[in-house]
Amino acid sequence: MNDSASVAWRALIQAALHRNRSDPGARYIQLATVDPQGHPRNRTVVFRGFLGNSERILMAVDSRSEKIHHIAHRPQAQICWYFCKTREQFRIAGTLETIAADHPDPQALKQRLQLWQQISEKGRLLWFWPEPKAPLAPSEAFVQELSPEQAILPPDTFVALLLDPMEVDHLQLKGDQVYPQLRTLYERCKSGWQQRQVNP
Amino acid sequence: MNDSASVAWRALIQAALHRNRSDPGARYIQLATVDPQGHPRNRTVVFRGFLGNSERILMAVDSRSEKIHHIAHRPQAQICWYFCKTREQFRIAGTLETIAADHPDPQALKQRLQLWQQISEKGRLLWFWPEPKAPLAPSEAFVQELSPEQAILPPDTFVALLLDPMEVDHLQLKGDQVYPQLRTLYERCKSGWQQRQVNP
Numbered sequence: 001m002n003d004s005a006s007v008a009w010r011a012l013i014q015a016a017l018h019r020n021r022s023d024p025g026a027r028y029i030q031l032a033t034v035d036p037q038g039h040p041r042n043r044t045v046v047f048r049g050f051l052g053n054s055e056r057i058l059m060a061v062d063s064r065s066e067k068i069h070h071i072a073h074r075p076q077a078q079i080c081w082y083f084c085k086t087r088e089q090f091r092i093a094g095t096l097e098t099i100a101a102d103h104p105d106p107q108a109l110k111q112r113l114q115l116w117q118q119i120s121e122k123g124r125l126l127w128f129w130p131e132p133k134a135p136l137a138p139s140e141a142f143v144q145e146l147s148p149e150q151a152i153l154p155p156d157t158f159v160a161l162l163l164d165p166m167e168v169d170h171l172q173l174k175g176d177q178v179y180p181q182l183r184t185l186y187e188r189c190k191s192g193w194q195q196r197q198v199n200p
Numbered sequence: 201m202n203d204s205a206s207v208a209w210r211a212l213i214q215a216a217l218h219r220n221r222s223d224p225g226a227r228y229i230q231l232a233t234v235d236p237q238g239h240p241r242n243r244t245v246v247f248r249g250f251l252g253n254s255e256r257i258l259m260a261v262d263s264r265s266e267k268i269h270h271i272a273h274r275p276q277a278q279i280c281w282y283f284c285k286t287r288e289q290f291r292i293a294g295t296l297e298t299i300a301a302d303h304p305d306p307q308a309l310k311q312r313l314q315l316w317q318q319i320s321e322k323g324r325l326l327w328f329w330p331e332p333k334a335p336l337a338p339s340e341a342f343v344q345e346l347s348p349e350q351a352i353l354p355p356d357t358f359v360a361l362l363l364d365p366m367e368v369d370h371l372q373l374k375g376d377q378v379y380p381q382l383r384t385l386y387e388r389c390k391s392g393w394q395q396r397q398v399n400p
Contacts, residue, residue, distance in 0.1 A: 023284070024284060025225075025282065025284040028282060028284075030230035030232075030242055030280045030282075031242075032230075032232035032240035032241065032242035032278075032280075033240050034234055034238060034239070034240050038234060038238065038274065038276075039234070039276045039278070039293070040232035040233050040234050040240050040241075040242075040276060040277060040278050041232065041240075041278055041293075042230055042231075042232035042240075042242060042278040042279070042280040042291060043280055043289070043291060044280060044282045044289050074238065076238075076239045076240060077240060078232075078239070078240050078241055078242040079242070080230045080232075080242035080243055080244060082225065082228060082230075082244045084223070084224060084225035084228075084284075089243070089244050091242060091243060093239070093241075125380075126400075129399065129400070130399045131399060132398075132399055132400065133383075133385075133398050133399060134398060134399050135396070135397075135398060135399075136379075136397040136398055136399055137399055139378045139379050142379060142380050142381075144380065178339045179336075179339050179342060180325075180342050180344065181342075183333075185333075196335070197335075197336040198332075198333045198334060198335060198336055199329065199330045199331060199332055199333060199334050199335075199336055199337055200326075200329070200332065
C-alpha cells in the first residue's frame with residue numbers, strides 16, 4: 001500500500017509524459033525555492049528523468065547560477081508541472097541535493113557524468129558560456145560548438161540536481177463521469193507513502 | 201527612459217500573449233510563494249490581465265485556499281511564465297495584495313466585481329464548490345450550474361489577487377543573429393524602471 005502509492009504517482013507522471021509527448025514543453029517544469037532573504041524564486045528547468053528506479057527527480061544546473069546559493073541556504077523546493085494536453089498538474093515538494101564536481105561519493109559522480117552525457121550537444125554548450133546574469137559578454141564568448149573532450153567530460157560548472165519528494169499533489173482538471181475535477185494527495189511518512197482523495 | 205522600461209516589458213508580455221494565442225496554456229502562469237514554515241509553494245494560476253493601464257497583474261483565488269494564508273503571512277511572490285511557442289520566459293517578482301469581500305475600499309471592490317464578471321461561467325463554479333483540500337465531498341456538492349444571481353455577484357470565497365511587480369527577468373531561448381539566447385532584466389527603483397542586458 002505505501003510503496004504502491006509511490007509507484008502510483010510516478011506511474012501517473014510517466015503516463016502524462018507519454019500522453020503529452022507531442023508537446024515540446026511537456027518536460028519543462030517550474031522549480032520554486034526560497035532565497036536567503038526569504039523570498040520565493042521560480043524558474044523553468046528541464047525534467048531529466050527519475051534517478052534509476054527511485055522516485056528522485058533529476059535536473060541539471062549551473063554552479064554559477066543564483067539557485068545554487070539559494071539551495072545551499074534552504075534545500076526545500078516545490079516543482080509545479082502542468083501538462084497542457086491532458087490538463088493535469090503535479091506539485092512535487094521535497095528536498096534538493098546537488099552533485100557538483102567535487103562531490104566525495106564516486107557513485108554520485110558517476111550519476112553526474114551520466115546526466116552530462118544524456119544532455120543534447122546543444123544543451124551542453126550553456127555550461128561553457130560566460131557567467132549567468134553578469135553584464136552581457138561579447139558574442140564570441142558564447143561558444144557554439146564543443147571540442148570532443150568537452151563533449152565527454154562535464155566542466156566544473158556542471159551540477160546535477162536531485163529532488164527527493166515528500167509530497168505530491170495531483171490535480172486533474174478533466175475529472176471523470178462523477179466528479180468535474182479530481183485531486184489526489186500523496187504524502188511520505190515514516191511508514192511509507194499514503195494517498196488520499198481531496199476536494200479540488 | 202524609466203517609464204519606457206516598464207512599458208517595454210509589459211508590451212513584450214502582450215506581444216507574447218498574442219504570438220502564443222493558439223496555445224491554450226499561454227495564460228497559465230506558475231505563482232511561487234513562501235509558506236509560514238519558510239518552504240516554497242508553487243501552483244498554476246490563470247493570468248487575468250493587467251489592472252487597467254497599470255503594470256499590476258490580476259489573478260483570482262479562493263479565500264479557503266492555502267495560498268491565501270501564505271500570502272497573508274508573506275506577500276512576496278515570483279511568477280514564472282513560459283511561452284512554449286516563442287520559447288521565452290518571464291520571471292516576475294513582486295508583492296501580492298488581496299481584494300476580498302470585506303475590503304474597505306469601494307474602488308477595489310469594484311475591481312473585484314469586474315474580475316468576477318470577466319471569468320467564464322464554468323470557471324466561476326469553483327468558488328461554490330466544497331472547501332479545497334478537505335476530504336472528498338459527495339459529488340452532488342460540486343454544483344455544475346449557477347443561478348442567475350450567483351452568476352452576477354461573487355460569493356465571499358472569491359478573492360482578487362494583484363501582483364505589484366518589482367523585477368522582471370526576460371529570457372529568450374531563441375536569441376537573434378548575434379547571440380544564441382537573450383536575457384534582459386527590468387528592475388524598479390525609486391526613480392522608476394531600469395533595464396539592462398545580461399548573460400543568459
